[in-house]
Amino acid sequence: MTKNNSKVQALYDHCNNTLTSSPSPSPQASQSICSLLDTLGPADVGLKEELSDDDLEHGNFGLNQLNRAERQAQPITYLDVYKCDSSTMCIFCLPTAAVIPLHDHPGMTVFSKVLYGSIHVKAYDWVEPAQIQETKGPSSFPVRLAKLSADKVLTAPCETTVLYPKSGGNLHCFTAVTPCAVLDILSPPYKEEPGRKFSYYHDYPYSTFSAGNRAFIRNGKEEDYAWLAAIETPDDLNICDGKYAGPAIEL
Numbered sequence: 096m097t098k099n100n101s102k103v104q105a106l107y108d109h110c111n112n113t114l115t116s117s118p119s120p121s122p123q124a125s126q127s128i129c130s131l132l133d134t135l136g137p138a139d140v141g142l143k144e145e146l147s148d149d150d151l152e153h154g155n156f157g158l159n160q161l162n163r164a165e166r167q168a169q170p171i172t173y174l175d176v177y178k179c180d181s182s183t184m185c186i187f188c189l190p191t192a193a194v195i196p197l198h199d200h201p202g203m204t205v206f207s208k209v210l211y212g213s214i215h216v217k218a219y220d221w222v223e224p225a226q227i228q229e230t231k232g233p234s235s236f237p238v239r240l241a242k243l244s245a246d247k248v249l250t251a252p253c254e255t256t257v258l259y260p261k262s263g264g265n266l267h268c269f270t271a272v273t274p275c276a277v278l279d280i281l282s283p284p285y286k287e288e289p290g291r292k293f294s295y296y297h298d299y300p301y302s303t304f305s306a307g308n309r310a311f312i313r314n315g316k317e318e319d320y321a322w323l324a325a326i327e328t329p330d331d332l333n334i335c336d337g338k339y340a341g342p343a344i345e346l
Contacts, residue, residue, distance in 0.1 A: 099342055099343065101341075101342035104344055104345065106128075107184065107344045110181075110184070111182075113128065114128075114182045120282065125257055129254070132206055132255040132280075133254055135210065140210065140342075141342070142188070142276055142340075142341070144212070145274040169333070170334060171188065171189050171195065172187070172335055172337040173187060173337065174186040174187075174336075175339060176341070176344065177346060180283075182282040183282075183284040184279070184280050186276055186339070187269075187277050187279070188274075189212075189275050192270070193270075193271045194270050194332075195269040196268055197217070197266060197268040197296045197297070197298060198293050199293055199294055199296070200266075201260075201292070203260060204257065204260065205258045205280070205282075206279065206280040207278070207279050208256075208279075209249050209252075209253055210275075210276040210277065210278055211274075211275060212272070212276065213249065213250040213272035213273045214270065216245050216248075216256075216268070216269060217270075218244040218245040218246075218265075218266060219243055220242055220262055220266070221261070221265070221266075222311070225239060227239045228305075230304060237324070238322035241266060241298070242315070242319055243319045245267070248272055251275070266296060294325045295326050295327070295329065296323040296324060297323070297324050299324065300321060300322075301317050304322050305322075
């Protein structure tokens, strides 16, 4: 049987040959994967671009116009493209104003390609060595210092972004500015075991727990730093599974 020559098959083959269980691929490997991802469009993975005048009226940050109930009523769709020991490929389809909360990728490299639409990305990296404080009050909890890595809107077509275990914005939050879709390749995949299970976080302005104290700031402005606290899965996170409708991948 002749092997299919779709772009997504070529991407899988390349990732399968390039990515290993090591969390950090070589710069050459990362660049080669990005080059292939940069050629992908929604049609290559069985998607149609979803845009409407009503959606576009929200603009970049008219997102607060949609209340919590409205966000819950519009689920994020998760499409599983493939899974193997060294990597996972998946697609998130987000309606306008949908949010994937701030979360981490422990010991992982993640390639993200916006297939259509516009999405706001806010990302952090941990400050090293770790700076941890215990908040004061009856319900005290630990917070850890992180530095802002990205706070921008990505609009397709745009270049693939890459986050690494300790750089590139390993902790990030996505907010859909318009209906959009993001394809992710995660290497190695998440696992339900210590060190590979992800956590959600809430970010607090630096001044919340360090008012007037710049001792933790090595470079940059106070606004470039935040204290992050691990939280449970947000109640208003609404993700449903969909079926991948693109070209079949021969594993």
